[in-house]
Amino acid sequence: MSHSPHVALIHDWLNQVGGAENVLETLVQMFPGAPVFTSMYAPEKMPAQYRQWDIRTSFMQRLPGVTAHHQAYMPLYPLAFSRMDLRGYDLILSNKSGFCHGVPAPAGATHICYCLAPTRFLWQYDAYRQREALGAAVDIILKPVITLLRHWDYAAAQRVQHFIAISTEIQERIRRYYGRESTIIYPPVDIARFRPRAEAPDNYFLAGGRLIPYKRTDLAVRACSELGLRLLVYGAGRDRAALERLAGPTVTFLGRVSWDELAGLYAGARAFIFPGLEDFGIAPLEAQAAGRPVIAFRGGGALDTVLPGKTGEFFAEQTVESLAAVLANFDPAAYDPVACRANAEQFRTERFESELREFVLRNA
Numbered sequence: 001m002s003h004s005p006h007v008a009l010i011h012d013w014l015n016q017v018g019g020a021e022n023v024l025e026t027l028v029q030m031f032p033g034a035p036v037f038t039s040m041y042a043p044e045k046m047p048a049q050y051r052q053w054d055i056r057t058s059f060m061q062r063l064p065g066v067t068a069h070h071q072a073y074m075p076l077y078p079l080a081f082s083r084m085d086l087r088g089y090d091l092i093l094s095n096k097s098g099f100c101h102g103v104p105a106p107a108g109a110t111h112i113c114y115c116l117a118p119t120r121f122l123w124q125y126d127a128y129r130q131r132e133a134l135g136a137a138v139d140i141i142l143k144p145v146i147t148l149l150r151h152w153d154y155a156a157a158q159r160v161q162h163f164i165a166i167s168t169e170i171q172e173r174i175r176r177y178y179g180r181e182s183t184i185i186y187p188p189v190d191i192a193r194f195r196p197r198a199e200a201p202d203n204y205f206l207a208g209g210r211l212i213p214y215k216r217t218d219l220a221v222r223a224c225s226e227l228g229l230r231l232l233v234y235g236a237g238r239d240r241a242a243l244e245r246l247a248g249p250t251v252t253f254l255g256r257v258s259w260d261e262l263a264g265l266y267a268g269a270r271a272f273i274f275p276g277l278e279d280f281g282i283a284p285l286e287a288q289a290a291g292r293p294v295i296a297f298r299g300g301g302a303l304d305t306v307l308p309g310k311t312g313e314f315f316a317e318q319t320v321e322s323l324a325a326v327l328a329n330f331d332p333a334a335y336d337p338v339a340c341r342a343n344a345e346q347f348r349t350e351r352f353e354s355e356l357r358e359f360v361l362r363n364a
Helices: 019-030 048-052 070-082 125-132 136-159 168-178 217-227 240-246 259-268 283-289 320-328 337-345 349-363
Strands: 007-011 036-038 055-057 091-096 110-115 162-165 205-208 231-234 251-255 272-274 294-297 312-315
Touching: 007 019, 019 091, 019 349, 070 136, 110 349, 136 168, 162 168, 162 349, 205 217, 217 231, 217 240, 217 251, 217 320, 231 259, 240 251, 259 283, 272 283, 283 294, 283 337, 294 320, 312 320
Parallel strands: 007 036, 007 091, 036 055, 091 110, 110 162, 205 231, 205 272, 231 251, 272 294, 294 312
Antiparallel strands: none
């Protein structure tokens, strides 16, 4: 494309902050003035800077309680995105984990999908239900429509010109569910706030984040309790009370912590324990940016971000025994903080921006 493209950014929903929103914030900085088309938007739940953006919502914005209970309206998202008017835009950039890749691209426009994950609600329904704590009544309502929505989702994926995957895990799922090839561009990680420290690590392991079942923080709590190892757990979530019941006297729950506190916790830990199966997973790179190794389950995005024997170790099964076997033999002195930091540097925001710009120039 010889001229500067007229860009539309597409995002599933704006009522919570997570990895998808980290990507969106970078896209908005890269394409200043580009409107953000989304199903619905809850300004009070999002960072103040979003109010400066040109955010355009669908008819779903007017539905009762949609910003508080967006899962209950899942069957309507395909309709909301199918109806969006993108005439006048020649580059459509969708930032997708749900249904937003289903927007109609105008004739002659290029649609590039930055795929955080093929729609989990459809293709990994049981895992999604556990992750989002969907109730039995919602489950009964949704199951009959899943097959229909899968057909829509697959067809929508065929209309995308180019897919970008966030990890080898997601690249494989795009191939499996959509029959499409993709290019990997790792998501942006803000590593500037993390720094290795000169002193040796303190005598604790670290785990945490959102304390919800699929993150498998229970494995870290139980393994460290059994081995009598000191574990600090940061963060909040519906799993906290259950985790506290599992914990022995060597496990401490810190609750929510500030970014500065988290940076200090990473830098002082023997290692960061990452027991979940994630599409990508930013926390292991934050820990490495702070100079510390990671003990991760061997699967998902961790396969792209942890270098065994150099910046951490893998445990093979999501069991207490498998994790405990690695913890029992773990020597934090065997991992060079400089090597950990250098690995994290490869995932910094500037690298994402430069690779995405190059991809757009080549394909738009």
